[in-house]
Amino acid sequence: MEALEKVRITVKVNGKIYTHDIDPRLLLVHYIRDYLGLTGTHVGCDTSNCGACTVILNGKAVKSCTLYAFMADGGEILTVEGLEKDGKLHPIQEAFWENHALQCGFCTPGMIMTLYDFLSRNPRPTEEEVRRAIEGNLCRCTGYQNIVKAALWAAERMRGGGGDE
Amino acid sequence: MYPPRFSLIVPSTLDEALEILSKYGENAKVLAGGHSLIPLMKLRLASPKYIVYIGKLQGLSYIREEAGRIHIGALTTHATIESSDLLAKRNPLLSETASRIGDLQVRNMGTIGGSLAHADPAADYPAAMMALNAEIVAKSIRGERVIKASDFFKGPFTTALRSDELLVEVRIPALNGFFGTAYEKLVFRAMDFAIVGVAAMLEIDKTGTIVKAGVGLTGVGSTAVRAKGVEEELIGKPASIDTIVKASARASENLNPPSDIRASSEYRRAMAVVMTRRALSRALEAAKARMKGQG
Amino acid sequence: MSFIHRAREARHIGKPVKRKEDPRLVTGRGLYVDDIKLPGMLYAAFVRSPYAHAKIKGIDVSKAQKIPGVVGVFTGNDLRGKIGPIPTGWMLTGADLKVPEWPAVAYDRVRFAGEIVAVVVAQDPYVARDAVDAVEVDYEPLPAVVRSEDAIKPGAPQLHEGVPNNVAFRWRLRGGDDFDEVARKAGRVIRQRMINQRLIPSAMEPRGAVAEYNRYTGELTMWITTQNPHVHRLFLSGILGIPENKIRVIAPDVGGGFGSKIPVYPLEAIVGRMAIELGRPVKYVETRRENFMGTIHGRDHVEDVEVAVDGEGNVHGIRVKTLANMGAYLSTAAPGVPTILFGTMLSGPYKIRSVDVDVIGVFTNTTPVDAYRGAGRPEATYILERVMDLVARELKLDPAEVRRRNMIPEAPYTAVTGLVYDSGKYLEVFERALKIADYEGWRRRQEEARKEGRLIGIGISSYIEMCGIAPSRIARATGFGMGLWESAIVRIHPSGKVTVFTGTSPHGQGEDIAFAQIVAEELGISPEDVEVVHGDTASVQFGLGTYGSRTTPVGGGAIALAARRVREKARKIAAALLEAREEDVMVEGSKFYVKGVPEKFVTLQQVALAAYTADKLPPGVEPGLEATVFYDPENFTFPYGTHIAVVEVDRETGAVKILRYVAVDDAGVIVNPMLAEGQVIGGALQGIAQALYEEAVYDASGNLLTAGFNDYLIPTAKEAPKIESYFYETPSPHNPLGVKGIGETSTIASTPAVVNAVLDALAHLDIRHIDMPLLPNKIYSALREKGVV
Ligand SMILES: Cc1cc2nc3c(=O)[nH]c(=O)nc-3n(C[C@H](O)[C@H](O)[C@H](O)COP(=O)(O)OP(=O)(O)OC[C@H]3O[C@@H](n4cnc5c(N)ncnc54)[C@H](O)[C@@H]3O)c2cc1C
Numbered sequence A: 001m002e003a004l005e006k007v008r009i010t011v012k013v014n015g016k017i018y019t020h021d022i023d024p025r026l027l028l029v030h031y032i033r034d035y036l037g038l039t040g041t042h043v044g045c046d047t048s049n050c051g052a053c054t055v056i057l058n059g060k061a062v063k064s065c066t067l068y069a070f071m072a073d074g075g076e077i078l079t080v081e082g083l084e085k086d087g088k089l090h091p092i093q094e095a096f097w098e099n100h101a102l103q104c105g106f107c108t109p110g111m112i113m114t115l116y117d118f119l120s121r122n123p124r125p126t127e128e129e130v131r132r133a134i135e136g137n138l139c140r141c142t143g144y145q146n147i148v149k150a151a152l153w154a155a156e157r158m159r160g161g162g163g164d165e
Numbered sequence B: 001m002y003p004p005r006f007s008l009i010v011p012s013t014l015d016e017a018l019e020i021l022s023k024y025g026e027n028a029k030v031l032a033g034g035h036s037l038i039p040l041m042k043l044r045l046a047s048p049k050y051i052v053y054i055g056k057l058q059g060l061s062y063i064r065e066e067a068g069r070i071h072i073g074a075l076t077t078h079a080t081i082e083s084s085d086l087l088a089k090r091n092p093l094l095s096e097t098a099s100r101i102g103d104l105q106v107r108n109m110g111t112i113g114g115s116l117a118h119a120d121p122a123a124d125y126p127a128a129m130m131a132l133n134a135e136i137v138a139k140s141i142r143g144e145r146v147i148k149a150s151d152f153f154k155g156p157f158t159t160a161l162r163s164d165e166l167l168v169e170v171r172i173p174a175l176n177g178f179f180g181t182a183y184e185k186l187v188f189r190a191m192d193f194a195i196v197g198v199a200a201m202l203e204i205d206k207t208g209t210i211v212k213a214g215v216g217l218t219g220v221g222s223t224a225v226r227a228k229g230v231e232e233e234l235i236g237k238p239a240s241i242d243t244i245v246k247a248s249a250r251a252s253e254n255l256n257p258p259s260d261i262r263a264s265s266e267y268r269r270a271m272a273v274v275m276t277r278r279a280l281s282r283a284l285e286a287a288k289a290r291m292k293g294q295g
Numbered sequence C: 001m002s003f004i005h006r007a008r009e010a011r012h013i014g015k016p017v018k019r020k021e022d023p024r025l026v027t028g029r030g031l032y033v034d035d036i037k038l039p040g041m042l043y044a045a046f047v048r049s050p051y052a053h054a055k056i057k058g059i060d061v062s063k064a065q066k067i068p069g070v071v072g073v074f075t076g077n078d079l080r081g082k083i084g085p086i087p088t089g090w091m092l093t094g095a096d097l098k099v100p101e102w103p104a105v106a107y108d109r110v111r112f113a114g115e116i117v118a119v120v121v122a123q124d125p126y127v128a129r130d131a132v133d134a135v136e137v138d139y140e141p142l143p144a145v146v147r148s149e150d151a152i153k154p155g156a157p158q159l160h161e162g163v164p165n166n167v168a169f170r171w172r173l174r175g176g177d178d179f180d181e182v183a184r185k186a187g188r189v190i191r192q193r194m195i196n197q198r199l200i201p202s203a204m205e206p207r208g209a210v211a212e213y214n215r216y217t218g219e220l221t222m223w224i225t226t227q228n229p230h231v232h233r234l235f236l237s238g239i240l241g242i243p244e245n246k247i248r249v250i251a252p253d254v255g256g257g258f259g260s261k262i263p264v265y266p267l268e269a270i271v272g273r274m275a276i277e278l279g280r281p282v283k284y285v286e287t288r289r290e291n292f293m294g295t296i297h298g299r300d301h302v303e304d305v306e307v308a309v310d311g312e313g314n315v316h317g318i319r320v321k322t323l324a325n326m327g328a329y330l331s332t333a334a335p336g337v338p339t340i341l342f343g344t345m346l347s348g349p350y351k352i353r354s355v356d357v358d359v360i361g362v363f364t365n366t367t368p369v370d371a372y373r374g375a376g377r378p379e380a381t382y383i384l385e386r387v388m389d390l391v392a393r394e395l396k397l398d399p400a401e402v403r404r405r406n407m408i409p410e411a412p413y414t415a416v417t418g419l420v421y422d423s424g425k426y427l428e429v430f431e432r433a434l435k436i437a438d439y440e441g442w443r444r445r446q447e448e449a450r451k452e453g454r455l456i457g458i459g460i461s462s463y464i465e466m467c468g469i470a471p472s473r474i475a476r477a478t479g480f481g482m483g484l485w486e487s488a489i490v491r492i493h494p495s496g497k498v499t500v501f502t503g504t505s506p507h508g509q510g511e512d513i514a515f516a517q518i519v520a521e522e523l524g525i526s527p528e529d530v531e532v533v534h535g536d537t538a539s540v541q542f543g544l545g546t547y548g549s550r551t552t553p554v555g556g557g558a559i560a561l562a563a564r565r566v567r568e569k570a571r572k573i574a575a576a577l578l579e580a581r582e583e584d585v586m587v588e589g590s591k592f593y594v595k596g597v598p599e600k601f602v603t604l605q606q607v608a609l610a611a612y613t614a615d616k617l618p619p620g621v622e623p624g625l626e627a628t629v630f631y632d633p634e635n636f637t638f639p640y641g642t643h644i645a646v647v648e649v650d651r652e653t654g655a656v657k658i659l660r661y662v663a664v665d666d667a668g669v670i671v672n673p674m675l676a677e678g679q680v681i682g683g684a685l686q687g688i689a690q691a692l693y694e695e696a697v698y699d700a701s702g703n704l705l706t707a708g709f710n711d712y713l714i715p716t717a718k719e720a721p722k723i724e725s726y727f728y729e730t731p732s733p734h735n736p737l738g739v740k741g742i743g744e745t746s747t748i749a750s751t752p753a754v755v756n757a758v759l760d761a762l763a764h765l766d767i768r769h770i771d772m773p774l775l776p777n778k779i780y781s782a783l784r785e786k787g788v789v
């Protein structure tokens, strides 16, 4: 068992496979942003509180600033850039646009990814449950009200309903 | 935001991991979910020379019942514990506690082993560990030992674990009879660590007498504590709100909580009583509901 | 979003049209400063002082320089001649203002924890951070002073040469009758000390900059997290000694500002200089901890308030003595915030005859304080709205009744502070708000709840805001370094499509669509055919930026005027095309026709093409179809309204829950109600956060104890209440669109609404005042003091 100064990792990100030799100390968020150029994943804090860096790792929302990139080795990652299908916005993305759930947009990718995880496990959430789900995602602009509205709207869309326009 | 350099070791078996720990000792730091260690490293408040990443070890993530106790693997995440059907039936105190940790993303990564080994004096699990009289299993190349929760937490961020030991399992009782549990966590803002957290477990018998009680407090001192006075006051008494109010008053006995920018020591002492009462009341209701359901 | 009164119906203005930037932002295709990566780019990191006050005795950079990947290490002395001091832009007049030197990089002394003492540049941000740790600074710690009250005491540590007693300025305003006289006549004076605590703006995107220098052209290009790129360019030109026209400043997507991205900081000057020195692009983005220590804070007032009131609850006069903590240096707009933007607002929407304000600006060993959302106006409103409740309490009147008795029924109105309120139905809006919130019903529910031992409280806040900042002659008279007009170019291309260039710099507010709606309305076209350009000094004429709720009233006003001017020119050209006299040409939508013959028309598109083919232009008409307008408003605009909060206090834990929150605002004509409502909701939560959660806390030696989101409690979705937003429109008579501005109203209104509600819940327990934030432990202490728990 030798101690490594560099590690080779292979990850699947938004459907594409990447292999890189990296420093063990490289944070996953920096790997995603700087090595893969996927800058939709943001950095908003240094205490793991803001959630702007949230991505889906192996099906679950995680704060990519609080993982070393090597921890994702062999895993599958979905970032906000990978949500569109056939040039169409994902229902959560559409919901954010439709319900004015973003202002500066800095928190938005993280919010969307957290909701992606949450809604996949809770297709019929209450407003209170949505608020709990995003408690690890800070937004300074919106007061959260329209984000919550968007989440409920998206949930309905994803269940096959029409959204409440 | 930029952690210091370290050398990485990724063992693929438990034995390998134990080998490494015995070799590197104090110089090596175990990394599990990373949700306590990495935040410290990002602020450069920790800079271990070697990191031993145990996240790839197989067979350390499980929740199963064995001989009246529930065994939980060290790498089991808070999210898994939160949503476990077995725990929902047999020990909902732990799943409720898990559900109150941090936020959704933190719960997806953080592990019970990491939380206990980190021993933050305001962490949530330790309250439940105390209330449940849990056992913590540590392994090293020298063998395995089972440590009682009450002997495990030694001080803020210090435990009975030795530097060559890995925490491998947590054992809690599979609850029986007319039991009820509740975890009450006081925070000023969601996702925060507890100002005060109280985990409570009660069991009542057919006559409506409290036959078992466990109460653990977190956030009120250098480690989580067991509220012995409260438990004493409960056992053998009628399962009533009066009993609970009286017993809860003893929750602040011998407490000397810290004062910090968030709350004064005095406030924490007072809240220990309030939260204990609320947790016990809810536990009692659950126990009574169970009795009704089964009786 | 609901309108309870509309000024008029229009085709595009007043419609909730979706934003243009969202598809980009929801797919992660935004471009924020940190997303910019240039070939050969280097990364800067700063060595920051851990001490709040210390002498720098020496700096040893040798170890840092040896780290592989480190390209350069610079100390304050290395950079002294190369980066000028950071100036202030508001030279407050008549206040004996002292502006001490603020070196971009400290060279002999540090005056707040987090001040930059050395700069490291490396090939990789991780290595840059390693090098920061390797720089050895020899400090001689000096005694520090943190609180404004302590800083002016004799014997306090002195921050700057030539600034005795740390007094930055003394500003006073006397409006109307003499206070003592008024007080004598009124018969009663109520006194209260109030703290308006220090806040941290906390835009989710920290600040940062990327610089690239072309040494052959001498051009410096900078991407900066800024709310005002032209102001940045102007300041940087002075600080770096580079001609203004050789600097290009770009504000790419900016992740919120709330005032914190107005000032020009050492950061951007250093990054610019590094790019020049090293001949390679350089990037620096703050970590959150650095943001909390190195980016401005807001508020931080200690107020001693006296109100003269008669037996009927009529407030005749107010006297306020304020200590305003300015931090260690004077940031860009800092001197004007606790003075002009504060003192002039101290009669609010009330018929107060005497306003008497003294403000002392004080230097302390803390992060500089500047404009944070609302800037001065929230502090004034907080005082007034607390006063109204204190008067009610003292005279045993209903707080609504006290406001009713004192409120100006409607505007125009000239306040004793000299401001001329433009328009508004103050009393009517107030009464409507009470109705919507079911004020009387809640009073009954409060009675019942009290009988059960529950603590319910109702809080009112009626505010008026001075915004649409600002008429240049007023801005200049107060010492502001620039006029405060705004510019716009409306350009119709040969195809008939339109581009608008605005000198404002929206960063989340979404005015791109609002501006498109304005142009669409004026030109009879679709908002989809209008592109809006902002935030780049290379493509946009000089402009003043986005702050002070000025973007729609002043920036939008400029755009409307430019569009009208273009339309006039188009009409001339249309007349030539239609072979008619200009005065006979009618405009409807995007069609021009001869009076009486609507079937004979030319479209704007045809006119546009003709403007560029230029062969059929009438005499004296130049080719092209565009107009440039620099619009200088003749007055401020004055949005106002009433917010009502209902809360319940947990009598055991002191926790506050907001049961209902109603906002009724008159911001004049609402261009896009979806955006306006977004401002109301988001702004309300920021104000509520001040009332209940946030405070920047320093220890006695000047360490910031709340240096991250773990300790500084910005609220999450769990704390956020549902905000019910209603609009009442009375157009501002002097604004080309009738708009007043909506960016700060809610932050101003919500803080006192919630504080009043909490204290109302505790009123019968003889608790008169608790300083913010009303965290559970503070409420608990108050309850305990009164023997309630
Ligand atoms: C934003 C945020 C909010 C949080 N809020 C809460 C909260 O409200 N309540 C709460 O209780 N916690 C909270 N946490 C902490 C969280 O629960 C952590 O996940 C947990 O404490 C550590 O688990 P981990 O697996 O991530 O451990 P790691 O960070 O990997 O390790 C933590 C420590 O334990 C050691 N260690 C880990 N596993 C073992 C093992 N098997 N044997 C021996 N040593 C080991 C490591 O060496 C390290 O010292 C929060 C964390 C974050 C980032």
Ligand code: FES
Residues within 6 Å of the ligand: A042, A043, A044, A045, A046, A047, A048, A049, A050, A051, A052, A053, A054, A063, A064, A065, A066
């Ligand atoms: S950047 Fe990851 S939580 Fe803030």
Ligand code: FES
Residues within 6 Å of the ligand: A101, A102, A103, A104, A105, A106, A107, A108, A138, A139, A140, A141, A142, C204, C255, C256, C508
């Ligand atoms: S939209 Fe700006 S932080 Fe959420």
